[in-house]
Each structure stands twice: as C-alpha cells, then as structure tokens.
Amino acid sequence: xxxxxxxxxxxxxxxxxxxxxxxxxxxxxxxxxxxxxxxxxxxxxxxxxxxxxxxxxxxxxxxxxxxxxxxxxxxxxxxxxxxxxxxxxxxxxxxxxxxxxxxxxxxxxxxxxxxxxxxxxxxxxxxxxxxxxxxxxxxxxxxxxxxxxxxxxxxxxxxxxxxxxxxxxxxxxxxxxxxxxxxxxxxxxxxxxxxxxxxxxxxxxxxxxxxxxxxxxxxxxxxxxxxxxxxxxxxxxxxxxxxxxxxxxxxxxxxxxxxxxxxxxxxxxxxxxxxxxxxxxxxxxxxxxxxxxxxxxxxxxxxxxxxxxxxxxxxxxxxxxxxxxxxxxxxxxxxxxxxxxxxxxxxxxxxxxxxxxxxxxxxxxxxxxxx
Amino acid sequence: xxxxxxxxxxxxxxxxxxxxxxxxxxxxxxxxxxxxxxxxxxxxxxxxxxxxxxxxxxxxxxxxxxxxxxxxxxxxxxxxxxxxxxxxxxxxxxxxxxxxxxxxxxxxxxxxxxxxxxxxxxxxxxxxxxxxxxxxxxxxxxxxxxxxxxxxxxxxxxxxxxxxxxxxxxxxxxxxxxxxxxxxxxxxxxxxxxxxxxxxxxxxxxxxxxxxxxxxxxxxxx
Numbered sequence: 015x016x017x018x019x020x021x022x023x024x025x026x027x028x029x030x031x032x033x034x035x036x037x038x039x040x041x042x043x044x045x046x047x048x049x050x051x052x053x054x055x056x057x058x059x060x061x062x063x064x065x066x067x068x069x070x071x072x073x074x075x076x077x078x079x080x081x082x083x084x085x086x087x088x089x090x091x092x093x094x095x096x097x098x099x100x101x102x103x104x105x106x107x108x109x110x111x112x113x114x115x116x117x118x119x120x121x122x123x124x125x126x127x128x129x130x131x132x133x134x135x136x137x138x139x140x141x142x143x144x145x146x147x148x149x150x151x152x153x154x155x156x157x158x159x160x161x162x163x164x165x166x167x168x169x170x171x172x173x174x175x176x177x178x179x180x181x182x183x184x185x186x187x188x189x190x191x192x193x194x195x196x197x198x199x200x201x202x203x204x205x206x207x208x209x210x211x212x213x214x215x216x217x218x219x220x221x222x223x224x225x226x227x228x229x230x231x232x233x234x235x236x237x238x239x240x241x242x243x244x245x246x247x248x249x250x251x252x253x254x255x256x257x258x259x260x261x262x263x264x265x266x267x268x269x270x271x272x273x274x275x276x277x278x279x280x281x282x283x284x285x286x287x288x289x290x291x292x293x294x295x296x297x298x299x300x301x302x303x304x305x306x307x308x309x310x311x312x313x314x315x316x317x318x319x320x321x322x323x324x325x326x327x328x329x330x331x332x333x334x335x336x337x338x339x340x341x342x343x344x345x346x347x348x349x350x351x352x353x354x355x356x357x358x359x360x361x362x363x364x365x366x367x368x369x370x371x372x373x374x375x376x377x378x379x380x381x382x383x384x385x
Numbered sequence: 386x387x388x389x390x391x392x393x394x395x396x397x398x399x400x401x402x403x404x405x406x407x408x409x410x411x412x413x414x415x416x417x418x419x420x421x422x423x424x425x426x427x428x429x430x431x432x433x434x435x436x437x438x439x440x441x442x443x444x445x446x447x448x449x450x451x452x453x454x455x456x457x458x459x460x461x462x463x464x465x466x467x468x469x470x471x472x473x474x475x476x477x478x479x480x481x482x483x484x485x486x487x488x489x490x491x492x493x494x495x496x497x498x499x500x501x502x503x504x505x506x507x508x509x510x511x512x513x514x515x516x517x518x519x520x521x522x523x524x525x526x527x528x529x530x531x532x533x534x535x536x537x538x539x540x541x542x543x544x545x546x547x548x549x550x551x552x553x554x555x556x557x558x559x560x561x562x563x564x565x566x567x568x569x570x571x572x573x574x575x576x577x578x579x580x581x582x583x584x585x586x587x588x589x590x591x592x593x594x595x596x597x598x599x600x601x602x603x604x605x606x607x
Binding site: 102110171 | 497499500502503504505506507508509510513517518521522
C-alpha cells in the first residue's frame, strides 16, 4: 500500500487478539483501503468481519495498527491515539439494527443530531425519512414496524448526521430479494451525492452481485484477496476455463453495453444476431468474452413465452434429438448451436421432434463468464 | 401515628438517597470490567446476610462521639450523630443498600449492549447514553429499587434500635413502636400498627411485582 493519503479514503491497518505467541499470531491481521462507494467485506462467519468494523467504529481497540479517515488519524498504536467512538463520525448499522425501542422512528433518527438547532434538526430528520421512504412511520416505535422498514429507519438514523464512513454489518439479512434491492437502490441514490466509503459486510452472493463495486474477501482474520468481484470471487461469476468443463455450452460473445445499476450487460453471440443479457463483468464495451451455460439450465418452449422473469428468449429450431439414458439431448440452432438437456417426459409432452420451431429461455445468472 | 409518619419520612429519605448513590454504584457494577468487581459486589450484598444488630453495632460505634463519623459530625454540626434522625438515615442507607443496588444492576445489565454501541457511534458520550437509553429502558428496575428500599426501611427494626434508640418523634419508628406496645402488653395497639405495616408493605410489593411483570408496559415490547 502506498503512503499517499487520499482525501476521501478509509484506511485501516489492524492487528488484534493475539491468541498464541509468534510473529503473526493475531486473530485479526488486516490492511485495507476503502475508497468512496460500496466495498463488500465478504467471508465466512468468524473471519473477523465484525471485529474489523468494531475497530473502525471505535467500539473495539486494536492491539496494533493505524486507522485513518479523510487523512485524519482515528487510531494509531504507535502514537497512542484512540479517538473514542462518539467522536469518530462513523456510521454503523448492526445486524440487529439496534433501534432504540423506547423512541419513535423520528426520535431514533434525531438521536445523533444533538448539536443542531431544533428547526434544522427537524428538517434533516424529515429529509432523510423521505429519502428512505419511511416518513409515514415517524411517530411509531420500532416494536410496531415491519422488517424492511426498520432497516430503512436504521440506515436513516446512521446517515442523517452526515458521517464520513458507513459501516454495514449484514443490515439486510432476513429480507427478500426485492426488498433488499429497493433498499440498496435508495442507499446508492443517497451515496451518489455524498460519495463516502461504505463497508458492507455480507455472506450473501446475491448482495455481492447487487452491490459490489469492490470486494475484500476475509478469511480467518486475513485478507485473502481484494478487487473487483469477478477477480475475488471465482465461480460462478467468472469461471476458470478448467472449471467450465462441466458446461455444455461455451459461447464467444462481444459486449454491447454495460448496465451497472442492474448488475448486467448485453452481449451479442458471435456469428449470429442473438443478443443476450449476462451478469456484469468488469470489461469494456466491445471486448470479447466467453459465456458458459449448462445444458440443464436452459428451458425449452414450443410457443413464444411471454411475461417471464428470465431475460433471454431466443428463437430456434431443433436440429437433432437424442435419447441418452434418462435424459434427452436436444441440439437447437438459434443462429448459434445450443445443447439443451430435457427429460424424456418433456419430449413426449411437448411432442418434440427434429425440425420443430422452439424458444430457448435462459436466466441471466445461468450465464457464466469464463476467463 | 407519629411513629408511622416518622417511618414514612425515614423510608422516603432513604429511598431518594439510595437512588442517587446507588445508581452510579450499580452502573459501575454493571459495566466495569475490573476483575476485583466481586469484592464490591460482596460488600453491597453484606447487609442481606448480616444480622441487623451487627451492622447496627458497628454503625453505632462509628457514629459515637469517639467514632470517626461521630467526630466528623460534631465538628461540622456541633452535635453527635447517634440517636438522631440523621444517624438513623445513615444507618438505614447502609442497611438497605443491596435492595436498591441489586435491582438497578440487574436492569442495567439487561439493556442490550448493541443499543449502547449504537448510541456511542451516534455521537453520544457515556452520560448522554445513560440518560437517553439506559435509564429509560431500566425504568422498571429503578421503580423496583426505590420501592424495595422504601419498603425495607419501613420494616427495619434491629438497626433502628441499635443506632436510634427509642426517642418519640425522633427515632421511634413503627417497628419500634410495635415492639414497645407488645412489651407493655398493649396487644390491641400493637395489632393496629402491625396490620397497617402489613397492608402498606403488601401494597408496595404488589406495585413492584406488577411493574416487573409489565402489567403497565411503558412501551411496546421488542
């Protein structure tokens, strides 16, 4: 790591919890840099993710190291600096959210605004409740508020005082994907203007895919790797070629456009006019990628399907149909040849034969980018 | 009735003083990481197991004209501490200490630590966290502490007799008054006083248990 101090950067070099003698025997021994935007802290439980966040927030004290935000030193063991938690201006949303049960939503949100005039405080609370779409709940206590809305209030409470860093410890656990996505969108919208470093702890690959601009993989108290999700997390986001052996369909494609907000990109399959949507890779428009799809992940229909969640529907014709044991293998030409595995029962029910016009349905996340 | 009024006044003073002194002690007991904490815990619990006469005896010695407290009191106010209402309050505070501190410790410890962490990262120091989070969430414990120390002081006998003696209007509390009546075979008067004390104690304890059982919940449970 360089010695330059980036003005909008969180840096943490932390060693904590010596569990045996020896030069590198710390339970947690990491060095990270977090730039503005969302950085995912990914790893199994017990990897030290929460301890790391506690150290940054000032709730735990590292044995050795240095923590800086915006170039300001929050902790430095060598110089004996340990800024107490209330003075750090770091926001922290816990997995349990820790909303104050005896205070209403707006009192919870206003809790951190003690240094403001009454009028200004009111305006700030009102604005952030609106930004997170919970202004209707302002008078309610957390006991009577539903899951997703509690998360929104906890986020609003942390962010209303304009912190310099946001720490999120699995704040969206227990919510369904749709609710998660909606909250994440609101968080992104908020941070588009503020541009603070957000460190987001999660176990969930789904959340990594939805949020991850950068990932730090933590394991056993050490940073295992850091970088773009596809570099840090291998299969299935970016499958090594050797691992792609199990994929019956390996296609070359050209990237047409990137939709970062949706976590997808459109590609055109080579030597055809087929365009499909695949998970976002960190590649430039116009570059060539390879896409692997399992034959068992492809759906086959004999009429044009509509109103589907799957984004990719391709028209084609069955070239050949072959029964192999308990499985039927169809070769379908959509301009590109696809191999599709179906059950013999489906062959009979749909009266599939060679030459029949069919539609192939492909979920975005069944398309794996291959290195 | 003079005795009852005196007992009430004593119990109320002791309850108020114990809340003021007991709260920081309880806070420290609940949140300190000091390894020797058990020593203070034992000291706080001592009046629970000690015969009141033992406590009363040492209190009397300390408050006597040659005792350290007595000397200090004479220097400050020109009169002794033993056999006065102030002396009674002091001894009762010692004697009822665990009844105030233990419910406070239990309720402080019952507050979710994550709420304290949340308060800290939201910029609140220890004092603000205490007033805005710990105290409101410990309200049943505070009520229990006040009521228990009140009720316990109301019913004490041994310590009062040792330290206060039996001076009408100064140190003759209900329990001493009852003892007096029985000694002079006035069973009717003793019974009236005893019944009154029984009724008051029952009412007070019912109030505590009702609060603990959350018969009146100040806010919806989590």
